[in-house]
Amino acid sequence: MVLTASTMLPLGTQSPDFHLPDVVSGKTISLATFAEKKALLIMFICQHCPFVKHIKSELAQLGKDYSTSDLGIVAISANDAEKYPDDAPESLKTMATELDFKFPLCFDETQEVAKAYTAACTPDFFVFDAERQLAYRGQLDDSRPSNGKPLTGADLRAAVEAVLAGKSVPGEQKPSIGCNIKWKPGNEPSYFG
Numbered sequence: 148m149v150l151t152a153s154t155m156l157p158l159g160t161q162s163p164d165f166h167l168p169d170v171v172s173g174k175t176i177s178l179a180t181f182a183e184k185k186a187l188l189i190m191f192i193c194q195h196c197p198f199v200k201h202i203k204s205e206l207a208q209l210g211k212d213y214s215t216s217d218l219g220i221v222a223i224s225a226n227d228a229e230k231y232p233d234d235a236p237e238s239l240k241t242m243a244t245e246l247d248f249k250f251p252l253c254f255d256e257t258q259e260v261a262k263a264y265t266a267a268c269t270p271d272f273f274v275f276d277a278e279r280q281l282a283y284r285g286q287l288d289d290s291r292p293s294n295g296k297p298l299t300g301a302d303l304r305a306a307v308e309a310v311l312a313g314k315s316v317p318g319e320q321k322p323s324i325g326c327n328i329k330w331k332p333g334n335e336p337s338y339f340g
Contacts, residue, residue, distance in 0.1 A: 167253035181219030225261035
């Protein structure tokens with residue numbers, strides 16, 4: 148396990164478009180799917196990473212808490228499914244179903260969407276405002292698999308609430324920490340160490 152931090156993409160960056168299959172419904176998900184939403188949370192996750200396993204219940208709760216709000220949520224897994232079969236679409240579908248995700252979980256087979264967002268780790272979080280400009284990129288909260296701190300989602304929830312209220316995200320934005328995205332051989336992006 149390699150500890151990797153988010154790239155901290157510059158705030159104000161425009162959200163790149165994408166067209167990815169939802170592993171549960173099979174529907175294609177894109178930015179247009181969330182056109183009516185005031186804010187959009189994009190999460191890069193996977194199934195096998197201990198950091199994602201640690202927070203998966205909070206991710207499911209986040210989806211439930213905001214299911215009727217003006218926040219659009221999409222999770223994306225970009226890991227090399229050949230080398231990491233736990234992150235293949237069928238396994239992701241099982242995870243999404245078992246956790247009762249209220250948002251699509253998409254599979255980025257080419258890893259091009261992960262590259263467009265400069266995603267580096269799982270989990271990696273990006274919150275965009277109504278104009279789809281980046282307002283937050285950073286951690287869920289201070290909890291990690293072995294540090295004993297409570298899992299609250301405080302940092303991400305505060306960012307979401309600020310964006311939904313049309314305000315700037317308050318305070319310091321701390322990078323997310325997790326496992327590196329499992330790039331296919333020869334596909335590792337230049338921004339990644």
